[in-house]
Amino acid sequence: xxxxxxxxxxxxxxxxxxxxxxxxxxxxxxxxxxxxxxxxxxxxxxxxxxxxxxxxxxxxxxxxxxxxxxxxxxxxxxxxxxxxxxxxxxxxxxxxxxxxxxxxxxxxxxxxxxxxxxxxxxxxxxxxxxxxxxxxxxxxxxxxxxxxxxxxxxxxxxxxx
Ligand code: DQA
Numbered sequence: 001x002x003x004x005x006x007x008x009x010x011x012x013x014x015x016x017x018x019x020x021x022x023x024x025x026x027x028x029x030x031x032x033x034x035x036x037x038x039x040x041x042x043x044x045x046x047x048x049x050x051x052x053x054x055x056x057x058x059x060x061x062x063x064x065x066x067x068x069x070x071x072x073x074x075x076x077x078x079x080x081x082x083x084x085x086x087x088x089x090x091x092x093x094x095x096x097x098x099x100x101x102x103x104x105x106x107x108x109x110x111x112x113x114x115x116x117x118x119x120x121x122x123x124x125x126x127x128x129x130x131x132x133x134x135x136x137x138x139x140x141x142x143x144x145x146x147x148x149x150x151x152x153x154x155x156x157x158x159x160x161x
Contacts, residue, residue, distance in 0.1 A: 001067040001076070002030070006053035018061045019082035019156055023052065023145065025066040026073050026088040032114075040114045041141040048142045052149060059153055074101050083156055084109040085148040092117075092127045099128040108155060112148040113138035
């Protein structure tokens, strides 16, 4: 599993009060940039991390992870997260286990997809997880992630306990 963390801009002795957000990409998303670019675009996950870390540096601590192993993906979700932005890839359409875990964890999350799955093959129209999400963003390439993070931060701000 690949996992990276956005750097804190604050001095090392100060307490980081930014919400800790997991940005979790699932199966085959490690291939972004060379995988069917006509559908998924040319940007890589590394590009996404660089852009998102920069854009949200002041407002969130972003932890990026990608794995092709479903059990690792499930384990990842059970962390000290204020919320998550998830793109489970094909697990979106297949994994009842992922849906059950998200229901059990009660983790506020936004589901994102690079492509507009509603405009693609019918087997991509159903998501096991979307009904549990705060919201879904799809069809904007890597901007779906950025919009998803923005939406989640606004959701957390207005629904802070
Ligand atoms: C995807 C859409 C899924 O249908 C597909 O299996 C993926 C990528 C997207 O981001 O558009 O792997 O989640």
